[in-house]
Amino acid sequence: MANKRITSQDVANLAGVSRTTVSLVLNEVKGIHISPETRQKVQDAAEQLGYIPNATAQALATRRTRAIGLVMTRSPHHIASDAFLPQIIGGLLDVIREHKLRLLIESVDENHRDRAYLDLVHAKHIDGMILLTPRMDDAALSKLEESDVPTVLMGKLNGTRLFSVDVNNRLAAKIAVDYLLDLGHTRIACISNAPDSYSASPERVLGYMDALEGAGIAVDEALIFYADFDPQSGFERTEALLQSGKTFTAIFVASDNVAMGVKAALRAAGRRVPEDISIVGFDDIPWAQYSDPPLTTVRLPAQELARTACMVLLDILQGVVPEQKMKILGTELVVRQSCRKL
Amino acid sequence: MANKRITSQDVANLAGVSRTTVSLVLNEVKGIHISPETRQKVQDAAEQLGYIPNATAQALATRRTRAIGLVMTRSPHHIASDAFLPQIIGGLLDVIREHKLRLLIESVDENHRDRAYLDLVHAKHIDGMILLTPRMDDAALSKLEESDVPTVLMGKLNGTRLFSVDVNNRLAAKIAVDYLLDLGHTRIACISNAPDSYSASPERVLGYMDALEGAGIAVDEALIFYADFDPQSGFERTEALLQSGKTFTAIFVASDNVAMGVKAALRAAGRRVPEDISIVGFDDIPWAQYSDPPLTTVRLPAQELARTACMVLLDILQGVVPEQKMKILGTELVVRQSCRKL
């Protein structure tokens, strides 16, 4: 049934006009005069033939692919257990669909990411990109900054020229730890979400420190651990924390995903939540409210972040320069049942 | 810094050859004779200029976009809480990167999906597609079947001509319920993962029935509920189940994601897992092993499914016809601590 592709030429022939006219009518180019009758003829012909413009040819002619890329630098293993990814993709798809764009997912591996970012855009696969969880030590990023590739970061990066969308990680963490302090906890451990080369991680630890200092409590470095995104790493850090022999009555875990592992490790060690140990998480992934006990956590508006990042990128692509370099979205402490009053 | 795009013409000029030769050399076209010196000259020139072929132009000329689409028919809300999506994307990216392809994510909304599938391919955005959780009542699918668009289904669809990759949902469900029977349970409820228009859902319910019938237990329709992918729906169905007044000692929940809500509802009603109620899940999402108690569930090899689907699609794209219409991957009952012996 190899039905030949229908081109704008076919439409032109059927309508009895030139290909140019077809293009002008179907793209609703303004500032140009086409008679209503001709317009109708073209539309009818296109309809009748079921004409679908070839996106590739359009992209070549306009030098716009109408696609944006979501670029991740994490390993396939980390991607697979990222509870946020669906929310982010959901948010992006929302905006993208409205604007008739497409979404390309790319993961750039550690080794040759220096070229990869730029290549993506140079090869004209995408018009611009959204960069997820950028690392501060990423040399490739500085190349990106120098070029004029439309880019929006999800996450903060100190001293970058790039546009970004984020939450105030430090303040949100402080509020979470303040909550534990208010409940009377004074020995509070901290397990951060990721290695400290990922900007959100040290920010959240700083917020943890801010809270302690605000309460006049000395920070004990031995109570601070850095996990690695997934529950397993939370499990391991918690084992280390328990074996350290340090006493503590609460843990601030800067990632719900990691907190899953933390809770499992506590359970394995016979410590109950919240009776023995209180836990505050971070992110409010969809499973946080269904865990046992329901996790008290900081709600990070993942979908909103994605939506906003996408809208900023679209602005840039249309030549509109956003008024602010960095957009900060609000967070909210969601109190559930994983903490108790001392 | 608007550094002009470098084209193959630039490379040709620098190397002192024609554009054709550049193309022949860089694409390593075989069956053609180019002297080693010329070959070197071209490669040097390309290297020196940092030449990156324009993917759009290549796509137009070759009529291959080197992109495949992951198409979902679920709503943005469901996408956001889909614990599988990251695994699937991870699996796809694995294969795709090896083959220097790209991955396009598309969600097709309920309303106008009749055209949407075909348009994607006709517009030449993608060479082929992987369809996630297809619905049996999807009229658009039959149009897809008639066309010769390279497509692979993740999930089973009765009587389809399309290639598909799946697990044996029915058998896997039977094994899960057999396990509960072996533990001595006889009053076993069933909460399926999704409405029964999604093929996996009725399959799993059938497996549940198979097990009961195999044990000589009559199926009680009042113990069977259909959830809607997310934890919330599991919560609600469980409330309904509890209010029905029916007695039961175990629940087979055909989705870990839904099981999260089921457990929360049981907890809210004061029923403990596994002391009062045993639960077997399905999927083995990354959080199943970290829930409290760790969830006994059927491991569904999500990444492998995605990888396999992708490889089948690539075969089709290269003109290789897979020997089997349907590839079935194995599942495995992962026994943890959410069930007790009666």
Add this chain to the structure above:
DNA sequence: GGAACTTACTAACACGTTTTAGTAACACGC
């Protein structure tokens, strides 16, 4: 009643590649 403008279109080029059809030069067999 001619210059200036507007309307309604179209011819032809541009986008950057792949690929087909060729060509020129040289070798080989007889």
Add this chain to the structure above:
DNA sequence: GCGTGTTACTAAAACGTGTTAGTAAGTTCC
């Protein structure tokens, strides 16, 4: 010295669109 092959390349067509520059006809202005 003439066909036949082979080697090493190139000119030009093709892919399907967007867009610029132009044209012919009709209208308005004074």
